[in-house]
Amino acid sequence: MKCREIRDSFLGFFAERGHLIMPGAPLVTDDPTTLFTVAGMQPYIAAFRGEEKPPAPRVAGIQKCARMGDLERVGRSATHHTFFEMLGNFSFGDYFKQGAIEYAWEYVVDVLGIPREDLWITVFQDDDEAERLWHEHIGVPLQRIVRLGRGENWWPQERWEGPCGPCTEIHLDFGPGVGCGRPDCSPACECNRFVELWNLVFQMYTEAPDGTLTELPAPGVDTGMGLERLAMILQGKRFSAETDEMWRIIERTIAIARDEWGRELSYGADPEVDVALRVICDHARGAAMITADGIAPTNEGAGYVLRRFLRRAYRFGLDLGASGPFMYKLLPTVAEVMGEAYPELRERQE
DSSP: OOHHHHHHHHHHHHHTTTOEEEOOOOSBOOOTTOSBOOSTTGGGHHHHTTSSOOSOSEEEEEEEEEOOTTGGGTTTSSSOOSEEEEEEEEEESSOOHHHHHHHHHIIIIIISOOOGGGEEEEEETTOHHHHHIIIIIIOOOGGGEEEEOHHHHEESSSOOSSEEEEEEEEEEEOOTTSTTOOTTOOTTSOSSSEEEEEEEEEEEEEEOTTOOEEEEEEEEEEEEEEHHHHHHHHTTOSSGGGSHHHHHHHHHHHHHHHHHSOOOOOTTTOHHHHHHHHHHHHHHHHHHHHHHTTOOOOSSHHHHHHHHHHHHHHHHHHHTTOOSOOHHHHHHHHHHHHTTTOTHHHHTOO
16 A cells, blocks of 8 residues: 555544544644654643643644654664654543454455554553453454563553553564564564554553553544555555655765765665665654644754754755755655655745
8 A cells, every 4th residue: 555545544444434634743842841743632621631622522633743862763674754644543531441452453454455464562560451452353363462561552652741651552573584583572572573563552541751551531542554664564564655756855865976966875775774774764754744834944952953854864864965955856855755645845846
């Protein structure tokens, strides 16, 4: 499935199941705690806390997100990006653990056709109910269900007074030929054998700085599945930057190198060239999306992040032979491949 088909498939699945399809919030937020929208649930924090009425009991959508914590991993990691799209479905006092698990399994196995024997599950270490639902209700063998602690299966990891709670994740197993090779390898391992596919968060509490948990007025569900990772899996790629939309940006960079820098680049021939191409692709998307939301380069805040994208991409471009500014030449390709999903890229391209 191409990225466009994945977006349509996901939204259509949840629309058929009574979810209101909501447009995503702006990437640049007025939330004082963060520069950007970093998660699909961020626009619904007040609704989860019972401070605002949600738009509907059931909601689904695609949220554009940006996170800087993994900046140095971009290009080298198979799945990390600064800008990414988060597919999510939300329940505000409607269905809870069983409903969220049923929907996720149905979509991944029945709609996407991912073999159930290739899927592993992680649950929070104290969540007996989630383990029971996966094993007894869905039929996942216990040996493919792993209990993990707060660092992996509680969202968010750090304490905050926003909605929080245990989560369960669906992981894809690439098989024993990938990663560390240990017979006891599981999603708890940090090798490349397993990739997190979908995170189902059970929003149940707010948490004080001292760790005291206060129950929310009604428990809710917040799920997040990265479009880029899903596309990588469905398209059989080893890096998410090799999927159909991002590959067009990489191809355009290679063409610029050939036509303007006199450098013949071949993806897959040199690992460091590949890293540079993936970094430039990632930062071109991120810079375009931030700029389309009205941000200009500055010395602080979101504008500084934009400056950092441009500067970092240009540094990697120099390694490829760049002889002058080139990021602006990628913008038409970014707008072309993503403009249907995000019309602001075309409307504000100039």
